[in-house]
Amino acid sequence: MPQTILYVDDDLALARLAERHLGRAGYQVIHATDQASAMEAMERGGIDAVVLDHYLKAGTGLDILHRLKDQGSDVPVIYVTGSxxxxxxxxxxKSGASDYVIKTVGDEFWPLMESAIRQxxxxxxxxxxxxxxxxEIRLGKERAEVLLAEVNHRVANSLALVAALIRLQVSSSRNEDVKAALxxxxxxxxxxxxxHRSLYTSDDVRHVEMDKYLGTLVREVQDTVNDQQRPSIRLEAEPVSLTSDRAVSIGMIVTELLTNALKYAYPTGVEGEVRVFFKRQDEESALLAVEDDGIGWREGDQPKGTGLGSRIVKSMAATLGSxxxxxPNVxxxxAELKVSLT
Structure with missing residues (x-):
């Protein structure tokens, strides 16, 4: 099917020449003499390109060009002027023409016109x-994000169910060591x-806002300690965004350090506080710290309990490249960990 050219010019002789030359080049030509007939032809559709003369009896081609631009037309316009x-x-x-051709009486005019139209x-x-x-890429990305959010939702619900089942085992067990391990x-x-819950409730399913995530995590860790004599937890976290894999590593580290501090930092019955900090140091790094004012523990000391928590902390820190x-405190x-943000 031949491509259709709208030729806008009030010179009837030149319009007939356009039909002859462009027709030989394989185009179908529709002729319009003014803005009204040109816009009417555009509204009917099927136009592949517009050849627009500058000087018209009523106004100029720029008036038509502005109308096309205002309507959001994406049809290429070749502007013709004898000036x-x-x-x-x-x-x-500047007004949206894709190219222009200077009107001449020489033989080069029509080849230049055909080249401009083709390009x-x-x-x-x-x-x-x-x-x-x-x-299509944007729609695919949106569909993938919706799917990923749903996956995170399902994973979070499944893990919450597992945690609830373990909680039931804790309440029914009579062995204190088993209860502590569970x-x-x-x-x-x-x-x-x-x-995972932070991901599916966020607008960005690939990144986690650490202040919100750690806030939820701290509350849940505190709730697992069903003892009013245990220390309280204070969190100071800045709104730093991390990828999900890095966020879960930090979450595991905080969980282990908090659990250890709540169990061993203060003697039974002694009130105290455990503090968690996550603050940006510069554009490329942040500092994670968990501290207490308890009995103290130094690197190299014999781990209390099974030592599994210490191994988990070291492993998670290694995944972060740290x-x-x-x-040393009075x-x-x-415990401090430098986290790369890049």
Missing amino acids: SDATIAIDAL GIATAELRRAQEKAER AETQARITAIAGM TIQYV SGTR
């Missing part, structure tokens, strides 16, 4: 194809579930 004034061509290009149509087709591809396992599962540092324990 040698470069400002007309510049104005046309204008090709460029418009490429632009439409690019816009279509970008729309409670620690419940806290670890809850940390991962909290990360290590846990225990900072009293208590302070």
Whole structure:
């Protein structure tokens, strides 16, 4: 099917020449003499390119060009003028024309016109194809994010169910060591579930806002300690965004350090506080710290309990490309971890 060219010019003789020359080039030509007939032809559709003369009896081609631009037309426009004034061509290009051709009486005019039309149509087709591809990519990304949010929702619910089942086992067990081990396992599962919950409730399913995530995590860890004599927890976290894999590693580290501090930092019956900090140091890093004012523990001391928590902390720190540092304090324990944000 031949491509259709709308030729706008009030010179009937030139219009007939256009039909002859462009017809030989394989185009179908529709002729319009003014703005009204040109816009009517555009509204009917099926136009692949517009050849628009500058000088018309009523106004100029720029008036039609502005109308097309206001309507959001993506049809390429080849602007034609007999003037040698470069400002007309510049104005046309600024107004949305894809190219321009200077009207001459020489033999080169029609070949230049055909070349401009061919290039204008090709460029418009490429632009439409690019816009279509970008729309498809955007829609695909949106569908993937919806699916990923649903997956995170289901995973969070499943982990919450597992944590609830473990909680039932804790309440029914009579062995204190078993109860403690199950409670620690419940806290670890809850940390991962909290990360997934943060993802499916966020606008960005790939990143976790650490202040919100750690706030939820701290509350859940505190709730697992069903003893009013246990220390309280204070959190100071800045709104830093991390990818989900890095967030869950930090969540596991905080869970282990908090659980250990709540169990061992203060003697039974002694009130105290455990503090969690997550603050940006610069554009590329943040500092995670968990500290208390308790009996103190230094790196190299014999771990209390099974030592599983210490191994988990070291492993999670390694996945972040970092290590846990225990900072000497006058009293208590302070564990620090530098986290890369890039």
